[in-house]
Each structure stands twice: as C-alpha cells, then as structure tokens.
Amino acid sequence: MTQPSAHTDKPAKSRKKKGGNAGWVPDQHGAWVMVIIPLVVGITVARPALIHLPLAVAWFVGYFAFFAAGLWMKARGPRKQRYVAPLVTYGVICVLASIVVVVMQPTILVFGLIFGPLVAVAVWEAWNRRPRSLASGESTVLASCAMIPVTAWAAGDPMTARLWVSTAVIALYFCGTIPYVKTLIRKRGDRTWFIGAVAYHLAAAVVVVVLAVAGLATWLAVPAFLVVALRAWWMPWQAARRGTPWRPRTVGFGEMAVTVLVLIAALVPPGVV
Template sequence: MPAQPAKPAKPAKPAKPSRSRTATHPRRRGTNPWVPNQHGAWAMLLLPTLTGIAAAHTLTTVPIAIAWVIGYFCFFAAGLWLKARNAKRKAEYFRPMAVYGAIAALAALAAVIMQPTLLWWACAFAPLVMVAVVETWRRRPRSLASGTSTTIASALMFPVMLSTSPGALTPEGWFATAVMAAYFTGTIFYVKTMIREKGNATFYRESVGFHALACIVAVAGWLLPVSFATATLSALVLSLALVRAALVPKHEKTQAWSPKQVGLWELPLCLGVAAVALLA
C-alpha cells in the first residue's frame, strides 16, 4: 500500500503583537516627594505670609518666609515618609525631608539671630504642628483636626511677620488674623462637602453652621477697636463665604465640579481676605 503523502503543515499563526503595559496602561508613578501635590494648600500657605511681608517692611520677614515655605515642603515629604511601608520608599522620601528640613532650620536660625523674640512664637506653633504630625502618623492627614491646626498655623504667619516691625502688630492685625483663620478653616468644611463628603447631609449642616459662626467673627469687628473699612470688608467676605457654602454644594448635585474648579472659584474670596489683611 503506497504511503500517503504527508499533510502540509499549517502555516503558523502570526503572533499577536504584545501589548506593552507601558504603551496602553502606563504604570502609575508614585508621588514626587520633592514637590507637594496639595495644590489647594498654596493659598493658605502664601496669603498670610505675603500680606505680612507687605505690611511689615522688614528684612527679617525674608528668612521667616523661607523657613515657612520650605518647612511645608519638608512636612509634605515627612508625611510620605511616615506612611511608607517599605525601606526603599522610606529612603526615597527621607532625602527631600532631610534637605528641606536643613534649609528650613537654617532659615529659622537666621531669623531668630536677627530677632531673638521670635522664639516666643514657638509656644503657639508647637502644639499646632504636633496635632498635624500625629494625624499624619495615624494616616489621617486630611482629618478636620489636621486641617484646622494647619489653617490656624498658616493664619498665625501674619502676626509673626507683623511682630518683626515695632508697633505693627495692633488689635486690627489680630482681628485680620482671626478672619484669615475663620475663612481658611471654613474652606476645609466647604471643599469636603464638594468632594469627600459630597451628599453627606450632616457634614453639609456642620459646614454651614461653621460659616455662620465665622460671620460672627466679622460682626464682632464693629464692636472692637478696628477700622470701619476692615470690619465691613471682613463681614462682606465671610458672608459671601457663608452663601457659597450653603448654595454651591446644592448646585453641585446637578453639575459636578472638579477640584480645580472649586479652587479657582475661591480666588475672589482669597483676594478679599488679602485686602482685609492689608487694611489692618
């Protein structure tokens, strides 16, 4: 019986092109420890500092500002370092923490050498920084306690700057500080109602309630040794903040707002707070 011819081999199927994870789904990079990514913190960080520099007109404010801003960079890197679970990540985050910490410490030392009485401010800042550090260590960096402590610390930078100029820190300056603290603390509540606590009726009521209390701070300006212009502008700014805290989250249910939009719409109120500080 003749042998049957062998069947021709089937042509091999062309290999499917491998889909690189990098090409289609790029690997998500970790947070850059050298550059803080909390963009909403910049207004809170800089507004009291810059208005304080403008009002004080002293050279001592320069190293204070450097220590404050670079200190924030150090705190951001330290937060990442505290949350890191493996040695490689901790080593990656330790370097910016150490570099920024050294720069901030040198700037603070220079400021104290120029004006030793600045050391008294450590009594006010130490407990506030401690609260923020503990909350970060507990992995709750965005808690109300952490946010409130940092906003109060930021507002205090205004009287710190004024204290470098003899006679500049007046009751009106303290009033402007209270307005700053009330406004920026209110933004913590407001932003949460727009993003993390969106739809939470209880938190919404707490936010509106806090903003109503903040308005009382402004109204008190007419009863204190504060100029009519400062008191009136403060009342206007904090009243507008109350209106937006009450109305915008309700409107957001029908039209979603991005974090960027929320931040941009805060600019007019920030400018109003800056004007209050410059009038003080």
C-alpha cells in the same frame, strides 16, 4: 518649570501616575495659598524688614519638609527611601534659615508655644495615616495664620489691634475652607458635614459683622463673608440637586475669587470703607 514636549508628554504622565509624587514639589495646590497669604498679610499690615527674607525661606522650605515628611510617614517598606532626600534637604535648609531668624530676633522663640502644639497635632495625624482629618487640617491652617503676627514680631513691630483683626479675618476664612471642601468631595452628600459647614460660615459672618460694628474691621469684610457663607451652602446644594459633583478645578477657581475678596477685607484698614 518646563513643559513636556509632544513626544514626552504621555510617557511623563504615565511615570507620574505610576510613581506618584517624589516629595520635592508639593502637589496640594490649595495649601500654597495658605502658605503665601499669611506671610503677605503680615508683612503688609506691619512693615517689610530684612528679617523677613530668612523667615520666608524657613517658612516655605519648612512647608516643603513637612510635605515630604508626610509622604515618608505614609510610605511602606523600600518606598520610604525615595522621600529621604527631599526631607533631609528641606529640613536642613529650614533649620539653617530658622537659626538666622532666631539670631536676628531671639524673642521670636515665644511663638514656639503656638506652633509646637499645632505642628504636633498635624504630625500625629499624619503618623496615624489621617493627614486629611479635620484635626490635621485645622491645626495646619491655624499654624499658617499664626505667621501673620510672627512677621510683625520678627520685625519688632507692635502687636496692634489691626494686626490681630487681620489675623482673625484670614483664620475665619481658612478654617472654614476645610469643612467646605469636604462637603464637595470626601463628605459629599453627608448632611451632618453640610449643616456643620454652613453653620460655621454663618457664625463667621456674624463675628465679622460684630468686628465691623465695633470699628475693628472694614465694612468690606461683611459682604465678603456673606459671599463665603453663601457659597458654603449653594455649592454643595447645587451639586446634590443636579446629581453631579463639582470638578476640583471649578472649586479651585471659585476659591481664588473668594480668597481675593477676603484678602482685601483683611488688608483694608477699618474706617477707609
């Protein structure tokens, strides 16, 4: 993407602020991680295969189409028209790529039993103008994490215990980011959300300890999830203590570091560390 010149930077920002997102490029930066990581984990834990190329196209373009659809459902009157082009374009490409995947691996349709209900919840929430609800966030996160076993199934690989544990580790982390981020922004200062987020992260850490003790997960996952749980308490507490909210950029950079820790925990086989 080219950067605007010194002569066009200010007007471009003004136009963007006035017109908003046109639907072609998703601007939810946190969602990019949830789209990329599961695909990477699935291919790494299983094995790379030719079918992963159309699968990746269907997955990424499908996310683009979902984003455009959300904007279309949110818009009123004539503004809906501006999102038709990206919605139709991405939708057609997604369908074509999906057909290629199904032709190469017809049994992959079984995952429709998982994706169908999760996507239905997300679409329902978007249609009712609740795209940032907890139900919407968790359903899209779980759909994203389901891509880990999908990548293995598509390649014809067995559904190993390691694959499912890696899926669980990623899902435990991603599901917790929804309430955690809300305690820093939209639900900042809400004691109920704060307690709920911390309780969830402590429970997730306990689950990871159990997996490590059972020899199903690497012990690296334990300190990783202790850090995840600690940040779920410390970040909102520190913001309340100083009376100043965290900048979204600061929260984002922090999550990048935490995501790397969790990714390592998901990829390192048990017994190695």
